[in-house]
Amino acid sequence: MNPKPEEPNPRAAALQAELDQVKRREAEFRANMVQEFLDRGERNTYLHTLREERVALIKRGQEASADIEYLVRKLEAEGERRAAVEAQLGGLWDSWSWKLTAPLRIVARLFSRGAAAGAPAGAEVEGAVFTYYLHTSPFRIYHEDAFTLRGWAFPEDGRQVTSVRAVVDARTFVGRHGLEEPEVIARYGAQPANPRPGFEIRFETPPGRHRLSLEAQLEGSEWRWIMRTSIWCEPKGP
């Protein structure tokens, strides 16, 4: 005799409960699988980002190489120009008119020496041995109107730096010195004459080729150059 429909079958109910449990575990497995798949996707996205950054770095390296190549070509062109000018000068010095006007040039030199005495930046400065580092490298093609050179320096003979300046061709730009550089002191030991060897100089960079001389005044008297280089300034792009 069949049981009445409303009477529960304990065995069927137990099987149904077991089946529900299996279905739930299977669904939980799928939900976790999706979650893990998404997590892996995020990791892939991170890898993708790293790869993109690598490509960008390679591109920057290539651009830097192009800049260097451009500079080398400019140097070569300047070298050729200089050789041509020297050849022209050689011809001029050998000429009759040059020899004739020699006394006039001697008088002119005497006058110009007197004017230069009050302008130390224009005077010839000798170099000295400095320990130094430049945080903002001056070795670049300048595209802006001005540039701020930051770094630190102290002379190896232990004298005190009392001022710093950048001389761009004949123009002088006085900077700030005495800036804290704790890492320098930690690395090189105490510098009694220069406990704060940091400096900062902002100088203008008009288009063209210039001679940059980074200079320090020692103990309030003589100026010595720290480093010198040619710089190239290009007009801003469009």
Add this chain to the structure above:
Amino acid sequence: MTSSDANQRWSESTSTLGDRSEYKKVWNLQSQDPDVASLAVAGHMDEAKLELTAQSFIGTLRETVGLGPNDVVLEIGCGIARVGKPLSKECLHWFGADISGGMLAHAAARLSERPNTTLVELATVGLQEFPRDAFDLVYCTIVFMHLFEWDRYRYVEEAFRVLRPGGRCYFDNFPLDSEHGWKVFTEGARYPVDRRPAHISMASTREELGAYLRKAGFEDVRVRDLPNQLIAATGRKPG
């Protein structure tokens, strides 16, 4: 924010029709403020009304494709999780996918109390972020009107891929021939040709929705007219 302010900001955040395929841009622009986002996806900012319409939709899901406590569910175009928030109480795990990260940020705030939910920002049209054969139910509601036809079909195809064998799907849109559908259509027609917004609602036909599901491989395909003047296509993945 007042309703008037929200409407003003919403209209300012809309893109032009030429950007319609730029779904991420279009919907991120409209998601910069919670109220504006709510207005953009639901047409109002009232939380009680959001809950009410969501419950009504859950009822529709239950009647058309069924809904069980062990279901792993995926919503395509979940927006601010209007439906996901209440629906997550009735399933094992709810996954909400949307192309707009801005919308998902609002959804995350609304779902902070719901541990069995996961939000996923889609990179582009499709469900490439999800594995195959994973879900019991995939649905997409009040989304197709904002998509081009090709993208509608793309989501149907993708739903087929991510559903487990025997899994169910649901897609809806408004038809042109209902009172509401014709109203939406004529309102859209009033825009100057060069000033139609990118999100402008566009109708589907019953044949179109049915064709998508059949072409994608679903069986037991049915297209229903719902009481709220939408049409819904449902199907089941063989297996």
